[in-house]
Amino acid sequence: MGKLLLARKKEVPRGASRVRLMGFDGQEVEVSLDPRRDAVGNAESLYDRAGRRERAARAVPRRVKATDERIARLEAGLLTLRSAGATDELWDLVGGRREAAAKAGSTGRSSDEEALPYRRYRSSGGLEIRVGRSSRANDDLTFRHSAPDDIWLHAQQAAGAHVIMRWGKREQNPPHADLTEAAVLAALHSEARHSSMVAVDWTRRKHVRKPRKASPGAVVPERVSTLFVEPDAATAERLALDP
Numbered sequence: 001m002g003k004l005l006l007a008r009k010k011e012v013p014r015g016a017s018r019v020r021l022m023g024f025d026g027q028e029v030e031v032s033l034d035p036r037r038d039a040v041g042n043a044e045s046l047y048d049r050a051g052r053r054e055r056a057a058r059a060v061p062r063r064v065k066a067t068d069e070r071i072a073r074l075e076a077g078l079l080t081l082r083s084a085g086a087t088d089e090l091w092d093l094v095g096g097r098r099e100a101a102a103k104a105g106s107t108g109r110s111s112d113e114e115a116l117p118y119r120r121y122r123s124s125g126g127l128e129i130r131v132g133r134s135s136r137a138n139d140d141l142t143f144r145h146s147a148p149d150d151i152w153l154h155a156q157q158a159a160g161a162h163v164i165m166r167w168g169k170r171e172q173n174p175p176h177a178d179l180t181e182a183a184v185l186a187a188l189h190s191e192a193r194h195s196s197m198v199a200v201d202w203t204r205r206k207h208v209r210k211p212r213k214a215s216p217g218a219v220v221p222e223r224v225s226t227l228f229v230e231p232d233a234a235t236a237e238r239l240a241l242d243p
Contacts (some may be wrong), residue, residue, distance in 0.1 A: 135217035160190025
């Protein structure tokens with residue numbers, strides 16, 4: 001469709017939502033369009049969509065292999081659990097719930113009630129990245145499970161998860177590569193995840209405030225900088241610590 005639009009671009013009227021063109025095989029073809037873009041812009045969008053599908057298809061074997069390896073580790077862990085009980089290695093395998101389990105044991109509450117409000121990832125540079133699990137969990141993560149100088153990220157103008165990258169160095173910004181990976185996670189865990197490029201705002205957590213009577217997850221960030229990243233599921237798979 002992209003090639004056809006480029007070949008017949010003079011036949012594509014501006015502002016049209018669809019157009020019928022003579023295809024390369026001599027058959028008439030109807031092409032859906034974004035009326036905000038011209039023929040070239042629509043062709044570029046189609047090429048971009050095809051490229052994302054090709055990248056996703058290439059990532060599938062690696063993700064299947066990683067999933068199979070995790071299943072094998074979990075099955076081996078079950079055998080160890082039955083014979084030797086819970087160990088530090090087993091807790092790490094399931095995402096690290098030592099503190100939650102100890103608290104649940106002392107209060108009589110279940111481990112589900114004490115589950116952390118975020119999923120954990122580890123950047124290529126070794127920094128922990130926390131991604132909120134829900135709107136209410138976003139508030140909990142941002143204001144109870146982070147430090148003032150941690151890095152806070154959120155997809156711009158799109159509902160989604162709050163993301164915290166543990167940092168704490170007041171006079172220094174985090175490495176760009178780690179910050180970009182955290183931004184990719186923020187994009188993936190937002191309603192903009194299907195876009196080819198997503199703007200992600202970031203700032204220090206101490207510059208994020210919660211207005212009175214604001215809905216769950218609604219905050220006001222200040223002193224914001226913006227990164228533009230491509231949502232990449234393979235990055236999340238590579239960095240994930242939690243199931």
